[in-house]
Amino acid sequence: MTFNYALSNWLLPPTSLIVLTLLGVLLLKRRRALGVLLIVGCQMLLLAAAMPVVANALVRTLEPPPASIEQIKRAQAIVVLGGGRNLGSPEWGGETVNDYTLRRARYGARLARETGLPMYVSGGKPAGGELAEGTIMRELITREFNEPVKWVDAVSETTREQAVIVAQDLRPQQISRVALVTDAVHMPRAQRAFELAGLAVIAAPTGYSAQRPFAPYQLIPGPVALLHSHVALREWASQLHHHVLTLVD
Template sequence: MEIFSLRALAAWFLPPAGPLVLAMVGLLLWHRPAGRWLAVAGVLLLYLFSIPPVGYALMAPLQTPYEPPDDPVLVKADAIVVLGAGYRSGAAEFSGETVNDLALVRLRYAAVLHRRTGLPVIASGGAAKGREPEARWMAEVLEEFGVSSILREDRSRDTRGNALHSARLLREAGLERPLLVTHAHHLPRAIRAFEQAGVEVIPAPTGAFIAPDNGMSPGVFRPRASALRMSWLAMHEYLGIQWYRWRSRDRPATPANAEQPSGGREQGISS
């Protein structure tokens, strides 16, 4: 139910849905001054979320604190945990299903870290009922990248579940300080979830959204689908951070409270 609630919030309040709903409400109330203001605000917000400068500005606070670990930091780790990000269905070239593009970026970097360190990799990703766990497809990709030592965490449905169930696997294997591989913008929420699960992680960010150094030419103010997606990912994280903070006031993140795999995992947060 909580997963559904987060998804419902994301579906209705994040761009492009949120600004569009605002604009439509404004059109329905157009005969009132407040309605006209709402309509204009909705259109303006949709435009702003669709241009690169706004997308990069939203991403910056999430990503800036983290850098890929160097060798002196890597020697402190004893495992690698890579978080899933969702499926890509209809992949006929891969027997019908595989990981999505966000997950592929994370898995590639996890494989790079494995080759540099030789550490075992935990692929963390569950599934909806009746569906293959994401960890299965993650492990398949990791093997293609040359990773031989793979553990599967296949019960989680969201970032909090990733942390809780990965923590259990780490304890069972006698591992204490993993490299945490996920997108840079996802790290603030992911690190908090692992800390609440009692695991000290070493951030290993990948896939950062960095603005090209081409100045502020007129072209950067042209709406783009890629910028809208970037804004959606950033706003999804801000919403998720607040959501987890609210939940943690009422229920501590302990393995006993871990979600059971009865629904699908969140998309693009990521997890």
């Protein structure tokens, strides 16, 4: 796990709201009004973040429209970004892709099958372990989806590093336009990183989570919605962080 990822878990809901709630409890004896305000305010925000209607609204601000096969065919290669691994999977020998990486690999394989474009998979070992995301994805795509993988990045640990390494590998191949496969909520940040690295990007998002119409059950708080709210807020925070780094560079 990278430092930035760990830090975001502390600074964003739900952890930040829980910490502030505990601070409010500690303030009850000395500054009761402030303590009550912190407790009530943080719990209301936590409740809102756990509502699907709020989570969907946050996620929709990030999810771009899907790509058509005609759009993908304008690319010269398909780049699939890893989204993490499951390091505790004894039935798979200890390590395998997580749900995020699986759906990206599946979609990338489908696009490669329908377009005939070569595929690049990217992902290192940001959480430790033995096998890189790129290595596991290559095995998954070739063995289970029967599609060849031409290039593998097995060292990058952040989206920014993925963009730089992919661009460096593809530039000698005279490839400057790629179809980028990642989760829809991650696409704005990933696309910007790859464009800053010098590649033209055709967005090929997958893993949509906020496109369903409103229904009354979306007012009922739940853990999945809380996770989606956290992911959306983390993406906005990461975009801000990348923007600051770009200005500094």
